[in-house]
Amino acid sequence: MNFTSLLHRLGLWLMGVFLVIAAAGIFWYLSGRGQSQVQYATVFVKRGNVENTIVAAGTLQPVRYVDVGAQTSGQLKSLKVKRGDRVEKAQLLAEIDPALASSALTAAQAMLENLTAQREAKRAQLLLAGKQLDRNEYLVRRDLIAASEADIARAAYNTAFSEFESLSAQIKQAEATIETTRASLGYTRILAPMAGEVVSIATLEGQTINANQQAPIILRIADLSTMTVWAQVSEADVMRVKAGQEVYFTVLGQPERRRYGKVRQILPAPELLNNVVFYNVLFDVPNPQQELKIQMTAQIFIVVAQAKGALLIPTAAIGNASEGSRIQVRILKADGKVELRPIKIGVKNEIAAQVTEGLKEGERVVIGEIQAKDPTKSAPGLKKGP
Template sequence: MRLSNKKIVVYLVSAALLLLLAFALYRFFFHGGKETQYLTVPVVVADIQDTVLASGSLEALQQVSVGAQASGQLKSLKVVLGQEVKKGQLVAEIDSLTQQNALQNAEFALMQVRAQLRSKQASLVQAQLNFKRQQRLLAGDAGSRESYETAEATLQATLADIDSLNAQIEQAKITVSTAMLNLGYTKITAPMDGKVVSIVTKEGQTVNSAQLAPTIIILAELKTMTVKALVSEADVIRVKPQQPVFFTILGNPDHRFHGKLRSVELAPDSIGNDTGDGKKKSDANAAPIYYNALFDIPNPDNKLRISMTAQVSIVLSEVKGALMIPSTALGERGKDGRYQVKVLETKDGKHSVATRQVRIGINNVRAQVLDGLKAGEKVILGEDSGTPQADTSTVMLD
């Protein structure tokens, strides 16, 4: 069976159309929309800061552990948790029976020595009279030298006994004073104004001052808090007193507390691990080195509390109304210190990519543009990955 020329032409045209359709579909699905797309962000005018970030914790400006210097049972506690106390206010009492007995014994011992002194003073008068009589008798050849020497020795011994008793009296006075002091230690008073932040020892417990001074309560001045920020050794050389600082707390991350750096400690806390000759103890897994940067914050409403975590930012420098781009837009840095930045330019409705040499100032997540760009120009962050990002736009390059 032979096909006519007309049918052959129809088949060829149909095959050509199918090929064209297949090619068009291939271009559409595999190459269509593959024009380069860029993520861009405009150059904006905003305030920018160069900061050192640090983690910190809050402490009371003043905090003291109120301990006992006397041993015995805690008879009564005069304060409750959270109570405001004044300096000198009675906060606790220890059973004072032992101390009272010790004071009485000391006073009785003092009285006894004083009585002995009075007796010796009476003996001294007798010894002086006897010595003078023997002295006169010896001068008139009416007495013996032996009697004279005996009277002289008795007088000197009595004087020595009186000196010894006077010394014993002073010693007994010290014993009485110490006993009175120990009795006073049974009444524990506040060493400063503050708030009771912890009660360590309960009523009825026995404390022993012969060991480490037992803590009864902990007082803290909370009207002003101190923030202790841990600054790494890489950043500490840029941190100085009086630099502005702010921090946030986990419970209120949108509110900034502002202050000024008071001091930067000269040595890390780990200096306590040093040996007496100034050498560090060996540590196979040496921990990173951090230095404490301290600053104070008013706390009139007591929102800030002891041991809260603080996210601290120490402001090294600040520029108002700076041209700014994300640091991720910066390309290679040249020998002259300038960075390459790709810019999307538009002319007559056509987009093109240009490379600019840009001088940068502060560079801390966001970069301050000193020259090379203008406000509103669009810098390229990269090619579109299909994932939307905040503050970016996608532009298709024809």
């Protein structure tokens, strides 16, 4: 072996060693430093409350109100209340001029007296006709007068009897008229049908009321101690609403204060607003201080499902998983390794989801990965630090 051949073989050996060292360095970089650049975004499993709600808009109305009208015609003589007044049941609210009703009652009473007098006179005629009939029938039986005389007496008696019965019927009608006119006279005093607050007045003093053409409204009384919230729920959500579900709402004047109630009723008839179908869901709320007013706007939350003191993770960690489903999530363990873990989802909303199986409080759930920049490289145009 000459010297040139020895140098050639030594060069090949050194090149092989260099390639092995280079390959080992690249492997180390990729397997060690490369992996160290991947970081995980995680959240801790914690306890809290979660609820699934249907959000709706609505308005407030009195739980009960009555439109107080007039049942007789005439001029509104006096109005005893004003808007905002508190009234009790049977309290005098207004008076209609009683002149027309009083005159009608006087005329009806006079008619009754006239008919009564006529009937008494007809009673006397009936008694006389009855006696004449008895006398003629007696004489006919003894052939002292012709039978036609008895027929004439019988016809007179029947006529008197019919007229007597007619007058009796007219008297009953007159008595009914008196009762009606007496009631109309009583209707000139308008009393409160319920306790509540006068919320509106439609007829003012001096206006003429015609009860024969329409049902005139004088004022409205409402019970404001309890308010009914009318929530407009879309047809996409209404099938999830049930009577008895918890519901709360806020008003514009107190957006931080929640007021609670329970669903009382779902009205079957829909409302069409801007080509969208809504159903009215009703619930009641106490209003002892009368802070809530008629027609206030409310933002309403109907609680479909809820869990308190539950294990929670962000909804972003479960994707589109539905309530009650089983999925797998990634758990970052204490040694830095990632483990796939099967879990079961409970109540969820747009922010958080309940975990009923598979996780413990304090565990870290991976919600994403962060690719860190290589600290050995500088951004273009920037110098490395000293």
